[in-house]
Amino acid sequence: MNMLLRLLLLMAAMLAAPASAAELLRQVPATLDPAKAYALVEIHNHDSGRMPGSVVLARYDPAGQDIRGGARSPGSALPRGQQVRIAIASRSLERRDESRLYLVALEPDTWVIEGAGGTAFSLASRTFTIAAGEVVDLGVLAPATDWPEGESAPRLTAGRLAGLALLGPFVRTPEQRPAMLAMRERAPADFAIPAQLRAAIVPVRLQPGARFGNYLGGLVNRIDGRRGRPDSAPAPVQTPPEQSEPPAPAPAQPRPNEPLA
Amino acid sequence: MRRLIGHGAAFVAASLLVCGAAEARGHYFNKPGVTREAYMADVAECIELAGGVRPGSVYVPYSPNIYAAGAGAFFAGMMRSRERRRLSAMVERTCMADKGYARYEVSNAVLDEIHDLPTLEARLDRLFGLAAAATPIGQRIRE
Numbered sequence: 441m442n443m444l445l446r447l448l449l450l451m452a453a454m455l456a457a458p459a460s461a462a463e464l465l466r467q468v469p470a471t472l473d474p475a476k477a478y479a480l481v482e483i484h485n486h487d488s489g490r491m492p493g494s495v496v497l498a499r500y501d502p503a504g505q506d507i508r509g510g511a512r513s514p515g516s517a518l519p520r521g522q523q524v525r526i527a528i529a530s531r532s533l534e535r536r537d538e539s540r541l542y543l544v545a546l547e548p549d550t551w552v553i554e555g556a557g558g559t560a561f562s563l564a565s566r567t568f569t570i571a572a573g574e575v576v577d578l579g580v581l582a583p584a585t586d587w588p589e590g591e592s593a594p595r596l597t598a599g600r601l602a603g604l605a606l607l608g609p610f611v612r613t614p615e616q617r618p619a620m621l622a623m624r625e626r627a628p629a630d631f632a633i634p635a636q637l638r639a640a641i642v643p644v645r646l647q648p649g650a651r652f653g654n655y656l657g658g659l660v661n662r663i664d665g666r667r668g669r670p671d672s673a674p675a676p677v678q679t680p681p682e683q684s685e686p687p688a689p690a691p692a693q694p695r696p697n698e699p700l701a
Numbered sequence: 702m703r704r705l706i707g708h709g710a711a712f713v714a715a716s717l718l719v720c721g722a723a724e725a726r727g728h729y730f731n732k733p734g735v736t737r738e739a740y741m742a743d744v745a746e747c748i749e750l751a752g753g754v755r756p757g758s759v760y761v762p763y764s765p766n767i768y769a770a771g772a773g774a775f776f777a778g779m780m781r782s783r784e785r786r787r788l789s790a791m792v793e794r795t796c797m798a799d800k801g802y803a804r805y806e807v808s809n810a811v812l813d814e815i816h817d818l819p820t821l822e823a824r825l826d827r828l829f830g831l832a833a834a835a836t837p838i839g840q841r842i843r844e
Contacts, residue, residue: 511749562750563799588798588844616788618795654753660792662799669799 461523462497464531465543468636477548477570480641482631483528484539484582486557486619487593492540493556493583494529495621496656500552500567506652507554522547525554525655534631539580541631548572552650553663556583557619560656561663566623566646575637576644579625586620586665620665727812729828730802731837740832747796754792756784798844805839807831 472478483493500506504513508524518524532540550569555561570576585593594600594614623646626633633641654660662668732740759777764770794804811831818824831837 560753563796591843616791618791654750654792657753657755659788660750660753660795666798670801 462526462544462546464526464528465545466531466533468533468543468634470636472573472575472640473545474573475548477546477572478575478637478640479544479546479551479570479578480541480575480633480637481528481544481578482539482541482580482626484580485537486583487585488538488582492529493581494527495556495581495583496525496527496554497544497546497551498525498554498652498655499547500550500650500652502550502567502650505650507552507655510653510655512653533634536631539631543634543637546570548574552652553581553621554652555619555656555658556581556621557585558656558658559619559661560652560654560658561621562652562654562660564648564662564664564668565650565652566648566663567650568644568646574642575640577626577633577641578644579623580627580630582622582624583619584622584665585617586661587617588666591617616659618659618661618665620661620668621663623663727807728804728842729807729831729839730797731805731832731834732800732802733833733835733837735802735833737829737833740829743797743800743802747793747800750796751789751792754785754788756781756788794844802832803837804842804844805831805837806842807839811838 479497481495483495485491486493499508499518501508501510501513501516504510504516506512506516509517526544526546528542528544531542533543534541548571550567552567553561553565568576568578587593735743759780761770761773761777764773798804815824815827818827
């Protein structure tokens with residue numbers, strides 16, 4: 441019986457504390473762990489609506505040009521028990537109606553902004569390298585739907601609602617569109633950097649052009665969306681054939697961060 | 702190996718286009734002047750990304766009746782499969798548009814013409830002809 445209890449306790453301890461883990465912190469720790477790296481990030485609601493925005497960070501292999509352990513870089517896989525990615529979607533440090541401030545404890549490594557809102561930024565994203573004991577501020581991130589060529593969010597009419605109620609999953613639904621992420625530096629109107637972290641913050645060096653496989657299982661896009669595409673991209677279609685309503689004016693999006701290097 | 706992957710990608714691309722013959726219309730991607738190697742590499746990368754799509758599971762209410770449970774699982778699988786096709790197509794379209802390709806409708810006559818070509822190589826040549834044409838045929842459609 442005693443043996444069984446020990447075994448159960450051991451298993452519980454192993455489950456509770458993985459060998460190495462990135463984690464979201466609800467409070468700024470009194471003393472920062474010198475073996476960890478920390479990232480501060482503010483995330484606005486998706487499409488500036490009511491749904492909190494979510495962002496996924498993953499450990500990146502710059503040589504293999506893929507997420508660690510991915511199909512393009514199998515040799516960079518992490519040891520068993522180490523997390524390769526962390527979803528920033530809950531356990532905020534501070535919150536407002538329109539945005540939330542998060543503090544993430546990370547393993548020192550090169551990290552990539554893997555996705556947001558269910559979209560993987562496999563076509564082009566940004567990486568940052570963070571060393572042990574460093575604290576970086578990733579700024580303000582605003583996930584939004586990357587509507588193509590004059591489209592906008594479909595209006596939920598009474599007919600559509602009735603169709604959903606009667607036909608459920610068999611009703612014809614509008615096509616899903618990928619998300620993008622607007623990035624900017626922190627402004628005075630945003631959450632202030634917690635006083636305990638102010639002295640420790642070092643400038644983040646965001647490197648553009650990271651590519652990787654689609655491991656989030658959803659759509660793919662560039663982090664900057666269609667406006668970040670190369671100049672060779674085709675011009676948008678002027679008269680979309682399925683457009684039935686005039687498009688709503690798109691909310692103003694801040695310019696993405698330029699690499700600081 | 703690279704050649705094999707390229708051929709595989711081309712086969713899938715050709716299959717995708719020709720599968721459209723069962724529907725009213727199909728589509729193809731065009732980038733004037735693209736080389737065959739670049740086109741194959743672009744298609745291969747987009748197919749790889751589309752292969753990562755994993756639609757969420759569909760809720761099936763519990764039923765002690767084995768026939769009802771079987772029918773529920775059948776329809777759930779059908780819906781999941783449809784969702785996978787939709788997401789894969791959207792990934793492919795976003796990826797190809799990002800690489801500079803525009804999407805054009807192709808008429809049933811052209812689809813039939815490609816379908817009736819005697820060999821896979823001939824179909825690939827015709828498909829690549831459409832992809833690299835300076836003046837694409839058909840109507841430009843949304844991404």
